[in-house]
Amino acid sequence: MNKFYITTPIYYINAKPHIGHSYTTVSADILARYWRTQYGADNVFFLTGTDEHGAKIFQKAESEGKEVQAFADEISATYQLAWDNLSISNNDFIRTTEERHKVVVAEILQKLKTAKTPKGNDVIYEGEYEGLYCVGCESYKKESDLNENGECPDHLKVPELLKEKNWFFRLSDYTEVLKEKINAGEYDIKIDARKNEILGLLDQGLEDLAMSRPNVVWGIPIPWDESQTTYVWVEALMNYISALGGLHSDVFHKFWPADCHLMSKDIVKFHSVIWPAMLLALDLELPKTIFVHGYFTIDGQKMSKTLGNTIDPNELVDEYGSDATRYLIVSQFGFGTDGDIARERFDDIYNAHLAGGLGNLVARVAAMTDKNCEGVVMEHEISDVFEIQTYWNQYNEAFGAYRIDEALKVVWKLIDAANKYLEEQKPWEVAKDDLKAAQVTLKTILETVRHIGLMVMPYMPDVADKIFEILGYNAAEYKEQNMVDLTSWGLLENGNKVTKGIYLFPRIEKKED
Numbered sequence: 001m002n003k004f005y006i007t008t009p010i011y012y013i014n015a016k017p018h019i020g021h022s023y024t025t026v027s028a029d030i031l032a033r034y035w036r037t038q039y040g041a042d043n044v045f046f047l048t049g050t051d052e053h054g055a056k057i058f059q060k061a062e063s064e065g066k067e068v069q070a071f072a073d074e075i076s077a078t079y080q081l082a083w084d085n086l087s088i089s090n091n092d093f094i095r096t097t098e099e100r101h102k103v104v105v106a107e108i109l110q111k112l113k114t115a116k117t118p119k120g121n122d123v124i125y126e127g128e129y130e131g132l133y134c135v136g137c138e139s140y141k142k143e144s145d146l147n148e149n150g151e152c153p154d155h156l157k158v159p160e161l162l163k164e165k166n167w168f169f170r171l172s173d174y175t176e177v178l179k180e181k182i183n184a185g186e187y188d189i190k191i192d193a194r195k196n197e198i199l200g201l202l203d204q205g206l207e208d209l210a211m212s213r214p215n216v217v218w219g220i221p222i223p224w225d226e227s228q229t230t231y232v233w234v235e236a237l238m239n240y241i242s243a244l245g246g247l248h249s250d251v252f253h254k255f256w257p258a259d260c261h262l263m264s265k266d267i268v269k270f271h272s273v274i275w276p277a278m279l280l281a282l283d284l285e286l287p288k289t290i291f292v293h294g295y296f297t298i299d300g301q302k303m304s305k306t307l308g309n310t311i312d313p314n315e316l317v318d319e320y321g322s323d324a325t326r327y328l329i330v331s332q333f334g335f336g337t338d339g340d341i342a343r344e345r346f347d348d349i350y351n352a353h354l355a356g357g358l359g360n361l362v363a364r365v366a367a368m369t370d371k372n373c374e375g376v377v378m379e380h381e382i383s384d385v386f387e388i389q390t391y392w393n394q395y396n397e398a399f400g401a402y403r404i405d406e407a408l409k410v411v412w413k414l415i416d417a418a419n420k421y422l423e424e425q426k427p428w429e430v431a432k433d434d435l436k437a438a439q440v441t442l443k444t445i446l447e448t449v450r451h452i453g454l455m456v457m458p459y460m461p462d463v464a465d466k467i468f469e470i471l472g473y474n475a476a477e478y479k480e481q482n483m484v485d486l487t488s489w490g491l492l493e494n495g496n497k498v499t500k501g502i503y504l505f506p507r508i509e510k511k512e513d
C-alpha cells in the first residue's frame, strides 16, 4: 500500500507563530495535499503540533506571570488559529502536555532502559554532565558552536554552564551505524549540503547525550527516577509516535515510518542523529527522508521569536487572503536555500503572478466564453496544444523530489503559455469571421484552466475550488473523483456552464506612502 506520513517540527510555544514556521507548515501542507491526490486521503497522515515542556517555556511563562499550563494553552491556540487561517489540512495536532503523549513517552523510555546498543552496551546509563547549555535552543553546546563573543549564534546569548547528574543515552555507540545507514541511503537527508554536514559531524564521533534534567520541573518524569524529567528534545521527538497512538496502535502500524520529517537546518542534527539512534535502539524503522529547507531571513538574520524580527502570518492573511498568503510564502525562493524576505515586494508579486497571471487568464476566458460560446463548454474537438502530459510529468517529478518550488514553476509556465496562446490566437477578433475557430480556442483554454486548477490544488485549495466552480462543476463532488485520472487531456465536459465575473485575486492598488 502506498502511504505518506509527513510531519512538521512541533513548535515551541515561547511566542506566537511567525512566517518562518508558516513556511514549514504550508510547505508540509502542500506536500500532504499533493500526496492525497496520488494515494487517496486515507493514506496520508500530516502531523503538526506544539512542543510545550522544558526550561525555555517555563521561564517564559514565569516572566509573564502566568501559570505554565495556562500559558501553554494560550500560545498553542495561536498556532492552531494561524494554521486554520492558512487552510492547513493537518490530520492531527499534538501537544506534548497531553496525556496521550506522556503515556507513550513513558513506555518508550522504559523500552530504552532495557535496550542494548549495537556494541552490546546498555543504551541508558547514569552519569554526570558538565558543559554548556543554550536554553533558547534547548540544546547542549560546544565551544566550537559559539560565535566570537561566546554566544549561541541563533539566540545571541551566552549559554549556561551546567554541572549535574543525569541519565545518559549512549549516542556514541551509534556513530558508525548511522554513517553506514546514511551512506547506504537507508534514510535520506535532503539536501546534500545538510547531509554532508551530518556526515562531517559523524566523522568527528558522537558524544553521549544527557537525556534527563534534575532541575527542570516542567517536563515528563523519568519513569524509574522521578527526581528527573526527560530532556525536552528526547520526548519531543517521540511526538511522531505518540500522535499516531503509540507503538501498539493500528494507525502507527499503517503509517510508520515517517516518509518525511520537514524542518529547517536549526534542528537537523536532532532529527538526523539523535532521532534515528533512538529509533534503532527501539528496533523501529527509520524515517525515509529528512527534508531540510532554508531560513527566512530579514536583513540576513534568521527570522526568530527570540530575535523579535518576525512577520505575523495572520496579518498577511487579513491583507491577501489565505491562498495568496500561501503562495507568497512558498514562492519566495528555492526550497532548500535561505532567502531574505521581500515583504515590500509582496504587493507587486501578488499583482503580477496572481491577479495578472492566473486571475486574469481565468476571468478573460470565462468572459469570452460567455460572449462567444453561449456561456457553456461547446462540443468542438480540441487538440492538446500544450502537450499537457509533459507539464504533468515535470510537476509530478518535482513533487517526487520534494521540490514544491519547481512544481509551482511548472504551473506558472503553463499559465504563461495559456496567456500567450490567448494573445496569439485573438479569439475576440477571430470570432467576427470564424466563430467556430474562436470557440475552439476558448475551449482549449478552458480545458487548460481545468488542468491549472488541478495543479494549484495543493498550493491554493480555495482558488482551485473556485476554478472548478467557474468551469461548471460542484467542486466538492469533482474532487471526490480519482485525481490522477483527471489529468488526461480533454475531460472538460461539454455543456458545463461557465461562470464569468469571478475575480480570483482582486488587484491591489498601490498604497500611498
Ligand code: MSP
Binding pocket: 008, 009, 010, 011, 012, 013, 019, 020, 021, 023, 024, 051, 236, 237, 238, 239, 262, 263, 264, 265, 266, 267, 294, 295, 296, 297, 302, 303, 304
Ligand atoms: N520544538 C522544536 C522542534 C521539536 S520537533 C520534535 C523547535 N521548535 S521551533 O519553534 O524553534 O521551530 C523550529 C522550526 O521552525 C524550524 O526548523 C523551521 O521548521 C521553522 N522555522 C522557524 N524559524 C524559521 C525561519 N526563520 N525560517 C524558516 N523556518 C523557520 O525547534
